[in-house]
Every structure is written in C-alpha cells, then in structure tokens.
Amino acid sequence: MYRRLRKLEGKKYVRHEQIAHKVGVYLGTIDARNLTNVHVTVPTKASVYTMQHNLLLNDLVLFYEFQAENQGVQFTYRTEREIRHSMIGEGDNQSKLKAYNASRERIPDAVFFFKNAEGVVTTTWVELELNKKERKRYDEKFKLFEELLSSKRLDDQPYSYDQVIYFADDVKIHNVVNDAKRRLVNADKISIRKIPSVIIHERWEEVMPSGSNGERPGPDATD
Structure with missing residues (x-):
C-alpha cells in the first residue's frame, strides 16, 4: 500500500x-x-479533529449502507465536499474562500437520501458533532433549519430537506440541540441520535449483510 x-x-x-x-x-x-x-473541493490542510470527523462520517455512511441493504431500502448520499463544490463552484482560491466563509453554516456535513419501498425519498441534512459549540451558533443554525424545513427549496441550496439528524455522543450536545429545537414550528423534523455503537466499538459484523464478507457470525461468535 x-x-x-x-x-x-x-x-x-x-x-x-x-x-x-x-x-x-x-x-x-x-x-x-x-x-x-x-466534483469535490480539495482539502488544503488537515488536523486531528477534521480527520476524526471525516473518518466518523465515512463510518456513518457505511453503517447506513449496510442497514439499508439489510432492510431492502435504497440509500444514497452526498458528502460535504461534493455539496460545497456544487454551491461554491469554480473560481480562484480567494473568491472560493470568500464564498465558503459566507455560506459555511449553510452546508451540511452530509446529505442522506432514504428511498422506501413505495419510492418516497426522504432527504436528510446530517450534522456530526464531536464538540459542543457556543449556544449562539446553534440558535443561528436552527433559524436556518426552520427555513429549510418550511420551504420547498431555498435558492442557495441544492436540495429541499425533509428532516435534520444530528449525531453526537456528548449529552451536553443532546441537551442544547433538544432545547434549541423546542422553539421551532418544525421541531418534530429535527432529531439527535447517538453515534451507533457498532461504529464506536467496531462491531461491524452485527450490521454487515450476509455474503458481504463471508457468513454472518454464529451464536457462539465472540468479539
């Protein structure tokens, strides 16, 4: 390698x-x-935080791909870099940086598309939170969510959204998200979940579809 x-x-x-x-x-x-x-943006620098964040997002995508296959539904996604590229477009580095800084809070960490057996697609704005932010930033973000979930599609957005899902393990993040959404008309379309335990504890055999990597472990299998 x-x-x-x-x-x-x-x-x-x-x-x-x-x-x-x-x-x-x-x-x-x-x-x-x-x-x-x-069609993605190219990273110019990296940090331990961004790498942890990106790797966890990759794991979330993999988790939902496995889960969708097990449940017989369709799952597709777009990454933050794909969405950022489509929203910011071409141009020199300075103009792209200016456009990104002006819209960074309006770009999700990922977009998940869930298509059920009836062909109905649920478009999901995904946020992965590793650290709790200032309350002001959550208030501003949730004003955006109220707009997104009340409209067919905002002019600067590539999609109309049916729901917002936060993923976080810190109980403080759960509390601030649940508190911020209470004031919204569309509160029922916003949820926060823990990062799936199969990701945290690397128990992928629990969600891998049969035949994807040999047979499912039997009842006597151990970690």
Missing part, C-alpha cells in the same frame, strides 16, 4: 501532511480531482 502511495505522491496525485507527532495523512490533490473528474 505504501509503495502505491509513494507512486501517487511522485505523480502529484496525493500529498503527505503531518498532523501530529508520528501521525500523518495523505490528501488528494487538484491533479487527482482532474484525473478522476470528481
């Missing part, structure tokens, strides 16, 4: 960044985006 990474680094498709002592990450470059024709 590292040999391949070094080859990709040599061709300028990835670059290595040190984010902590003896901890580094490889980030895709603009050349890699152009080669793959993927």
